Amino acid sequence: MDALDLGLLTASLVTFFVVIDPIGVAPIFAGLTDGSTPQHKRTMAIKSVIIATGVLFGFAFLGEWLLGALHVSLDAFRAAGGVLLFMLALDMIFEKRTERREERADALNEADETIPGTNVDISVFPMAIPMLAGPGAIASIMLFMSEAEGSLTGQLMVFGGMGANLLLCLVLFLAIGPIMKVLGETLAAMITRILGVILAALAAQFIFDGIQGALLSGG
Secondary structure (H helix, E strand, O other), X not given: OOHHHHHHHHHHHHHHHHHHOHHXXXXXXXXXXXXXXXXXXXXXXXXXXXXXXXXXXXXXXXXXXHHHHOOOOHHHHHHHHXXXXXXXXXXXXXOHHHHHHHHHHHHHHHHOOOOOOOOOOOHHHHHHHHHHOOHHHHHXXXXXXXXXXXXXXXXXXXXXXXXXXXXXXXXXXXXXXXHHHHHHHHHHHXXXXXXXXXXXXXXXXXXHHHHHHHHHOOO
């Protein structure tokens, strides 16, 4: 493993941890499955992670083809993806993303409040899409696959970073009850803000790389 592959692994681990935000998503999962049977909660946890993995794999392999069909350069996508991630980082720092997630979860619960205690399927929406495989995660997997530049080892490093975070989501979903008692809302909010600052720096780097690439290529 060379320095580039190690850098891809580290960057993908950190970026996916920030954009997927397992610590922030897990309480939403707990709220959406409140009152469901343990078996249903387990099924929803596994299904949501599997579906999100499939969506991200799809964009990882077909994303570049899609950009080509739209006549969008990778440098332009790097810059645009960086802007998107930077906006996401600002939302995290000022707690806007958490508010929107909670509002989305409340809206879904209100839609089903006439049937309390039923095992509603929330695996596809909103858990897999957009909470796990949202715009930030999709942009990130496409950006990192372009950074790997066809290197099989580099691609494996990217998938390793993505897979580790999705696996963490699965573990948190399955054990969210005891974890929330230990973590608490204050600590979770503090971690989210710190991760937002890190994501802002990574997003800025994507923007700079995209602009530099476009200038060097004459685009």
